[in-house]
Amino acid sequence: xxxxxxxxxxxxxxxxxxxxxxxxxxxxxxxxxxxxxxxxxxxxxxxxxxxxxxxxxxxxxxxxxxxxxxxxxxxxxxxxxxxxxxxxxxxxxxxxxxxxxxxxxxxxxxxxxxxxxxxxxxxxxxxxxxxxxxxxxxxxxxxxxxxxxxxxxxxxxxxxxxxxxxxxxxxxxxxxxxxxxxxxxxxxxxxxxxxxxxxxxxxxxxxxxxxxxxxxxxxxxxxxxxxxxxxxxxxxxxxxxxxxxxxxxxxxxxxxxxxxxxxxxxxxxxxxxxxxxxxxxxxxxxxxxxxxxxxxxxxxxxxxxxxxxxxxxxxxxxxxxxxxxxxxxxxxxxxxxxxxxxxxxxxxxxxxxxxxxxxxxxxxxxxxxxxxxxxxxxxxxxxxxxxxxxxxxxxxxxxxxxxxxxxxxxxxxxxxxxxxxxxxxxxxxxxxxxxxxxxxxxxxxxxxxxxxxxxxxxxxxxxxxxxxxxxxxxxxxxxxxxxxxxxxxxxxxxxxxxxxxxxxxxxxxxxxxxxxxxxxxxxxxxxxxxxxxxx
Amino acid sequence: xxxxxxxxxxxxxxxxxxxxxxxxxxxxxxxxxxxxxxxxxxxxxxxxxxxxxxxxxxxxxxxxxxxxxxxxxxxxxxxxxxxxxxxxxxxxxxxxxxxxxxxxxxxxxxxxxxxxxxxxxxxxxxxxxxxxxxxxxxxxxxxxxxxxxxxxxxxxxxxxxxxxxxxxxxxxxxxxxxxxxxxxxxxxxxxxxxxxxxxxxxxxxxxxxxxxxxxxxxxxxxxxxxxxxxxxxxxxxxxxxxxxxxxxxxxxxxxxxxxxxxxxxxxxxxxxxxxxxxxxxxxxxxxxxxxxxxxxxxxxxxxxxxxxxxxxxxxxxxxxxxxxxxxx
Numbered sequence: 001x002x003x004x005x006x007x008x009x010x011x012x013x014x015x016x017x018x019x020x021x022x023x024x025x026x027x028x029x030x031x032x033x034x035x036x037x038x039x040x041x042x043x044x045x046x047x048x049x050x051x052x053x054x055x056x057x058x059x060x061x062x063x064x065x066x067x068x069x070x071x072x073x074x075x076x077x078x079x080x081x082x083x084x085x086x087x088x089x090x091x092x093x094x095x096x097x098x099x100x101x102x103x104x105x106x107x108x109x110x111x112x113x114x115x116x117x118x119x120x121x122x123x124x125x126x127x128x129x130x131x132x133x134x135x136x137x138x139x140x141x142x143x144x145x146x147x148x149x150x151x152x153x154x155x156x157x158x159x160x161x162x163x164x165x166x167x168x169x170x171x172x173x174x175x176x177x178x179x180x181x182x183x184x185x186x187x188x189x190x191x192x193x194x195x196x197x198x199x200x201x202x203x204x205x206x207x208x209x210x211x212x213x214x215x216x217x218x219x220x221x222x223x224x225x226x227x228x229x230x231x232x233x234x235x236x237x238x239x240x241x242x243x244x245x246x247x248x249x250x251x252x253x254x255x256x257x258x259x260x261x262x263x264x265x266x267x268x269x270x271x272x273x274x275x276x277x278x279x280x281x282x283x284x285x286x287x288x289x290x291x292x293x294x295x296x297x298x299x300x301x302x303x304x305x306x307x308x309x310x311x312x313x314x315x316x317x318x319x320x321x322x323x324x325x326x327x328x329x330x331x332x333x334x335x336x337x338x339x340x341x342x343x344x345x346x347x348x349x350x351x352x353x354x355x356x357x358x359x360x361x362x363x364x365x366x367x368x369x370x371x372x373x374x375x376x377x378x379x380x381x382x383x384x385x386x387x388x389x390x391x392x393x394x395x396x397x398x399x400x401x402x403x404x405x406x407x408x409x410x411x412x413x414x415x416x417x418x419x420x421x422x423x424x425x426x427x428x429x430x431x432x433x434x435x436x437x438x439x440x441x442x443x444x445x446x447x448x449x450x451x452x453x454x455x456x457x458x459x460x461x462x463x464x465x466x467x468x469x470x471x472x473x474x475x476x477x478x479x480x481x482x483x484x485x486x487x488x489x490x491x492x493x494x495x496x497x498x499x500x501x502x503x504x505x506x507x508x509x510x511x512x513x514x515x516x517x518x519x520x521x522x523x524x525x526x527x528x529x530x531x532x533x534x535x
Numbered sequence: 536x537x538x539x540x541x542x543x544x545x546x547x548x549x550x551x552x553x554x555x556x557x558x559x560x561x562x563x564x565x566x567x568x569x570x571x572x573x574x575x576x577x578x579x580x581x582x583x584x585x586x587x588x589x590x591x592x593x594x595x596x597x598x599x600x601x602x603x604x605x606x607x608x609x610x611x612x613x614x615x616x617x618x619x620x621x622x623x624x625x626x627x628x629x630x631x632x633x634x635x636x637x638x639x640x641x642x643x644x645x646x647x648x649x650x651x652x653x654x655x656x657x658x659x660x661x662x663x664x665x666x667x668x669x670x671x672x673x674x675x676x677x678x679x680x681x682x683x684x685x686x687x688x689x690x691x692x693x694x695x696x697x698x699x700x701x702x703x704x705x706x707x708x709x710x711x712x713x714x715x716x717x718x719x720x721x722x723x724x725x726x727x728x729x730x731x732x733x734x735x736x737x738x739x740x741x742x743x744x745x746x747x748x749x750x751x752x753x754x755x756x757x758x759x760x761x762x763x764x765x766x767x768x769x770x771x772x773x774x775x776x777x778x779x780x781x782x783x784x785x786x787x788x789x790x791x792x793x794x795x796x797x798x799x800x801x802x803x804x805x806x807x808x809x810x811x812x813x814x815x816x817x818x819x820x821x822x823x824x825x826x827x828x829x830x831x832x833x834x835x836x837x838x839x840x841x842x843x844x845x846x847x848x849x850x851x852x853x854x855x856x857x858x859x860x861x862x863x
Contacts, residue, residue, distance in 0.1 A: 035714040203633075204811045204821065206713050227713040231811040239695050239707040240811075408821060 003375060028515075034533030035225040036423070036514060040238055041381050043204060045410040048187035049142040049169050050118070051126045055130040055251055058166045058525045060207055060228050062482035064105075065169035065192035066527070068096060068115070071323060075277060075433055077163055081170055081193065082148075089175050093477070098146040102216045104172050105197045112142035117173035119150075122181050128282060128454045129432075132440045132447065133162045136474070138218030143387050151343035154474040161277070165194065166525035167437075195221035195529035215529065222532035234382045238262065238430070247511040250274070250524045254509045255382060256317040262509050269511045272319070274523030278430040279328035279438065280504040282311075282320070284391070285427050287420060288460045288497055292371055296495055297360040302424070303499035304349035304356070305394050315386045319507060323500035324451055325493045326439050327485065328431045330503070336435060341493035353398050364399045372401040375496070376425035379412045387426055417453045429454060435485060436473045443492055444469050460497030542854055549850060553843050558612070560839045564832050565611045630833040634815060638837070639709055641814030644737065644806070645799050647730055652738035652745055653792055655774035657785050659742070660749020660777065667754060675746060683743035691809035693738040698732060705732050708811035733810040737803060743797055745788045752784040786857055793849030797842045 040056040049061035069077035102110040108381040118136045120140055123130030136156045141149040146293040150159075162168055170193070175186055190198050193216070196209035207228040211221055229246055231237045240266055254262060254270075263270040284302065286293035293299055308322040308446040324339050331337045346352070354496065362370040373395075385406060392402040407415070415421045431438035439449045441454070445461035465488055472484040508524070510517050513534050520526035602610075614620075620630040663675040682690075699707040710729050711717070717725045756762060757780065765775050804816035815834055822830040 202813070204817060205709070205811075207714075210714070225714075229709070229713060229811075231708050231806050232817065235692055236695065236708045236809060236811055239700055240709075243703060243707050245706055245708060309714055350686050509675070 004263070028534065030219075030222045030515070030532035031535060032219075032532075033224050034221055034535070035223070035227060036248060036528065036531060036533070037227045037246050038250075039229050039240070039253050041230070041234075041245040041249075041251070041253040044207075044377060046187050047190050047198070047201070047207070048184070049166065050122050050171050051128075051182060051187075051452075053128050055414065059250065060209070061169065061190060061192075062164075062166045062522075062525050063193070063196040063209055063226060064190045064194045064528050065165050065171065065200050066194045067163050067168050069163040069172060069523055071161075071164060071277060071525055073276065075161065075521055077160060080165065081115070082163075091157065092107075092152045094150045094159075096148045096150070098148060099216060100146050103194050103214050104175075104193055105191045105212060105502060106172075106175075108172070109145075110170075110172075110193050112147075112148040114170055114173045115148040116140040116142050117177060118170045119168065119318045122171060122176065123168050124454065126181055128169060129162070129437055129441055129451070130454050131449065131455070132444070133168070133437055134160060135446075149273055155476060156436075156473070158436040158473070161382075161433040162437050164320040164522055164525070165192075165527060166522055169228060192513050195527050196223075196226055200487070202231075202277075206230065217529055220529040221527075222530070223390045223412070223528065225391075226528060241268065241509055244511065247514060248508070248517060248524070249510070251506050252319075252383065252507040254507070256319055256507065257432075258511060259317070259319075259507050267512055268509065269512050271518055272505050274505055274508055274518045274520065275506045276330075277433050278506070278519035278522070278525075279330050279432060280428050280430045280506065281323050281326075281328060282387075282426070282428045282501045282504050283494035284501065285416070285425050286496075287419060287422050287424070287459050288458050288459075290423070292360075292362065292373070293423060295360050297356045298501065299496045300344070301353035301356040301360075301398060302395065302400075303344040303496050304346070304353040305329065306344075306391070306499065307349075307394065307399050308345055308502050311387065311390060314506070315383060315390060316502075319505040320502040321505070323502050325489045325500055326431070326443065326498075327435055327489055328503050331431075331433075331435075335478060336485045338486045338489055340486070341489050342496075344496075344499065347412075350397050357398060357400075359402050368399055369401045370399040372403065373423045374391060374403045374405055376412065376415065376422050377404060377406045378426045379407055379409050380430065384426060413453050416457050417455070418451045420457070420459065422451075422457075427457075427498075436469075439468045440473070440506070445498065447507075448453060458497040459480070460495065462491070462495070465491050542851070545854065546847075546851055549847055553847060556841060558730040558842055560836060561612055561615045564615070564836060565608055567832065570763035598845075608716060615836065620836065621828060623830050630830050633830065634818070634833055637813055637815045637818050640812060641800070641803060641807075641816060643726065643730065644733055644803060644812060644814055645796070647805075648737040648793060648799060649796075650742065653742035653788060656742045656745025657739065657749050657781070657788055659783075660746045660788075661753055661781065663746065664750045664753035664757070665776065670756055672750075675751070679743040679746040681743075682739040685739075687736060687740060687805045688809050691733070691741055691806055694732050694736055695809075705729075707732075710813055733806050733812050736809070737799070737806045741792075741799070744791065744795075748787050748791055749784060751788050753780055756780050756784045782856060786853070789849060789856065793846050796845040797838075798799050800838050800841070 009250060021076055030356050038059075040059050042056060044056040044060055045054060046052050046057060047061050049057050049065060066081045068080060068082040070080045074076050078261055081099055081426075083099050085094055085096045087094045096115070098110075098112055098115065104110060119130075119134060119137070124134040124137060133156075136152045136154045137150060138153050138458070141151065143149065172191055176184055188201060195212050195215045195217070197212050199208040199210045201207045209226040211224050215221060216217045231240060231246070234255045236244065237249065238254055241249060241254055241262055250288065259270050262268050279469070284297050284306070286302075288294050288299075311323065312318060312320040323329075324343070325341050327337050329337050329339070357370055364370055376389060378384040388404045388406070392404060395402050412425075414427070416425055424485060429438065429442065442456055443461060443465055444456065445466050447456040447460065468484050468488040468491070472481050472488065473493070474482060475481040475501055508518065515534060516530040517528070519530055564844065618631055620634075623633055648774050657677050659679075663672045665673060670797045695707045698704045706712070706729050711722065711725050712729075715725070762775060762780065765779055770778070799818065803814060804820050806812065807816040815838070818829060819834045822834065
């Protein structure tokens, strides 16, 4: 997985032409019609993908909103709302030629004004990752309705992996301009340019998306309808997948211990493909603003205490690989990743941890307990509750009394990211294809934004790491960039504001009668315009 | 005075008694709101911080938080009785609308459950008592014991495994087929199809109760004078059983059923979770997780009204079933 350097980019520009449909190799030709019933877990808190990047939000919204590009399995951008692009030689200007004849779901025509508004007013200001992705973006010029010219203060090569409808959805200027973006009524009734239109949302039951007959790809989408169901109970989800009541479930909606069994059922398959651009890492976030986690020794102690292999094997049933730091090992080919950091994955971890806690001034009291904490659990279902229970037992060995707390998604988001009213929470974040997109948002001082979700919640930052991130973001030489990120990883892993448990391998379970479901490295964060039902 | 007129008077008198009960419930709601930590308006706004400042100001005004306690109380009572139960920011709609949206699903499930458990309980109890300690009686009694003892969620999951996964007779979740979106009679049939497993699950527990109750009631009645008299008159056993004993012996069951309606709402949370049935049981559960006190109190109030209504219905039903009851 590589982030694109400027030279790579200029080489690939020649290949980009007009409307280029991704070319699926099909034995049969796509048929029109059919309904796909898919399942998400947990229930989406909102459909405003332009400000909320919680996992289930994108799974629904990406079929409604388009982006400038989508991606093929080489992780190169392919045209979507943008049909072609040229970059200046200094990398500070990118001109996008936009597709003509595209209409919003309410009938109004799409134009470059929508792109300018979406990126400058919505994504750059409010999107959890857009804040970093478009940090160097100064203005967008719109010389005509189908041209948008991005002007950057400094080159931002990582922007090229952040242009999908999931990462940077384009919203309609005429519906949002002049209103408060954070509380728009279109949050839960999205209007986009994508292959499916939003029809209705019965909370706690289903979201109905109907085919957009005016979609800009001829003949697509093939499906008549997508229904996104929410089923609270994990066993019921497995049962419903088996009976065919749901036909697609991604992001671990099917419990991991059921995947192998369902995979053997006739007509059902499972795959770990479709997550190549995500690189999720499961972690424990510490609130470094207050005791006890303001002390680095306490944080390190907890990092030593977790048996990562145990968690992978027994809670996630083998779907993962131990993590060493903030950058995923999947980025090794780019040179950004290094394993040469403080290693918390040692056999005598508990011993070291106990010593650290003694040094930090938290001796064991009469009953053997040092202190009590409240551990918030990611509200994404049963597997996270099991993980919370394991953490409680692991920390018990250190003499830390843990009370578990499990709330629903919006409450948890508000507690962690708006009120900072937590001590330690489990979490998982996608680190994506370039550290600027997925990693900087967790450790930089400018990503401490009260109310914005999935950014720096620990409150930790240092001038040195800030500087390293800033320099690496604009460094054109890949070797120098890698060196900067190596130093960054060493410092962050030493300070351990969050502790990284493992790199998650998500699983998608689906019915084979649907073709084209795994067509993008973004999985079900890419629109299902090419999905068709074999009857 | 004719029996119909007496009955009408009885109903009206009972209705007038209902009002004070509702008043007490509303008062309890009010006390709960003030007992919860924090500013009552904040408590009522539900999720801290998700309410806009304008809404908080509105709440403060509506609930008169700067006015003396008794005026606050009267304002609150006035709001509830005019069915202003507040606004849920999580779901972007008034609490009342949210509850009313999900109430039909619960009512359907409850109705089906009450029907199955009462009819099934009465018939099985009757069958068991006809020949006490026979094989039939023992089989039915054992079945009742097992149904009573087994947890609802386990029964639900086992029914899904047997009838949904293996036999493919019934769907495993949801209230309707969301791939098809049927309308009209097809929709009714679709909902009925989805209703079978959840209703059987929820009614298993209550039916067990009614079976045992009916059985002992029938056994008691078989020894009574009127049965002896009927037998000596020459009536056949079926005529005695279904014409006389049934109507008298089922009274305890009806009483019990009326009392159990409140429990039903609670038990439905589990069944609704297992089967993905979109009722207010699930809504209450999620409101609890979300600390959405507004919504919880609204559900509490509506549920309480429901229980009162059903109890009233049971009382009225009694007057049809047992002419000995005086309509005072």
